[in-house]
Amino acid sequence: xxxxxxxxxxxxxxxxxPQLAEVIEVAVIRRExxxxxxxxxxxxxxERIEDAHPRALEINGYAKDPSRWDDAPTMAEVGHQIAxxxxxxxxxxxxISFDEGMIAANFKRAGVRxxxxxxxxxxxxLAWEHLVPMGLDRLGMxxxxxxxxxSKEGAHTAxxxxxxxxxxxxxxCRSSAEKRESLGKYLKIKKIHDETEEEAPWIxxxxxxxxxxxxxxxxx
Numbered sequence: 001x002x003x004x005x006x007x008x009x010x011x012x013x014x015x016x017x018p019q020l021a022e023v024i025e026v027a028v029i030r031r032e033x034x035x036x037x038x039x040x041x042x043x044x045x046x047e048r049i050e051d052a053h054p055r056a057l058e059i060n061g062y063a064k065d066p067s068r069w070d071d072a073p074t075m076a077e078v079g080h081q082i083a084x085x086x087x088x089x090x091x092x093x094x095x096i097s098f099d100e101g102m103i104a105a106n107f108k109r110a111g112v113r114x115x116x117x118x119x120x121x122x123x124x125x126l127a128w129e130h131l132v133p134m135g136l137d138r139l140g141m142x143x144x145x146x147x148x149x150x151s152k153e154g155a156h157t158a159x160x161x162x163x164x165x166x167x168x169x170x171x172x173c174r175s176s177a178e179k180r181e182s183l184g185k186y187l188k189i190k191k192i193h194d195e196t197e198e199e200a201p202w203i204x205x206x207x208x209x210x211x212x213x214x215x216x217x218x219x220x
Contacts, residue, residue, distance in 0.1 A: 003033045005089040006121070008169065010161035011099045012060035014052035018105035021053075022046045023075065024062060026103070027158035028085055029166050040085040041159050043072035059156050079112030092121040094141050094165050123165055126172045134187050144168065149190060 008029040015021030028040045046052065046062075046069065057063040082103065093099050103116055124139050132139075136147050141164060145152050150167070154160035171183070 004119075005030050005032045006169075007031075007086045007089040007091045007117070008162045008166040009086065009091050009093045009096070009099055009116075010158045010165060011102055012156065012158050013056060013102055014046055014049065014060075014062070015056050016053070016098075018101045020051050021056070021102065022048060022051075023102050023106045024069065024072075025060065025158040026078075026082055027162040028082070029162050030085060030089065031166070039159070040081070042078050042081070043069050044078060045069050045072040045074050047074060061157065075106050075110035076112060079107050079110055080114060083107075083112070083114035083116060086116045089117050090119045090121060091117050092123065092165060092169055094123045094161070094168070096120045096122045121169070123168045123172075127168065130172045134184060135191065141165075147187070149186075 008031070010027050011023045012025035013021045013023050022044070024044050024046050026040070026042055026044065029037060030040070031037045049066075052062075054063070062069065091100065097120070100116060100120065106112075107114060127136060127139050127144055131144065131147065136144065141161060142152060142155060144150075145155070145164065148171075150164065155164075
């Protein structure tokens, strides 16, 4: 099991109900056991946009520029690529059961007789276990970005969210004891500066915390 790849996955959808909502964007960052990484990203053309929730379309950017989806493939056309890219891996996401359920329901409606891997890691659980004791009071990804001082530019696009899932996983599960201690110190300093509305200095070597764990990755 520990030799499997990890696929950091995020979807953007037209709503919250898997039986009605469509997946309109998927991003996956696949990390192999040897540390090498590759990416998969696609927009997916909605076929029942009239059933979409308006708020969902505002959040994921469809309402702002629906023309981006004009030439996108349908789920029937791209579903097998998603299944192939995530094959033989453990999937990781923020509330990953939601993404898994959405993809499964959309595969079924599109006639894609495949599935993404069952084994999964949920960064909501990791945040509850490791960041709530440090002062995190909400478990949404935007709340975590605010708590850690990460940028929210591009949030609620699938690749940005997948990238931040990867960074959160690395921060919690792959950091050294020294780095975790530094995180605790930083959060204490940040809390003081937040209360005084002054910008907190970043005390780690990397001056851009939102970049931690990110390196250029070839796209598929």
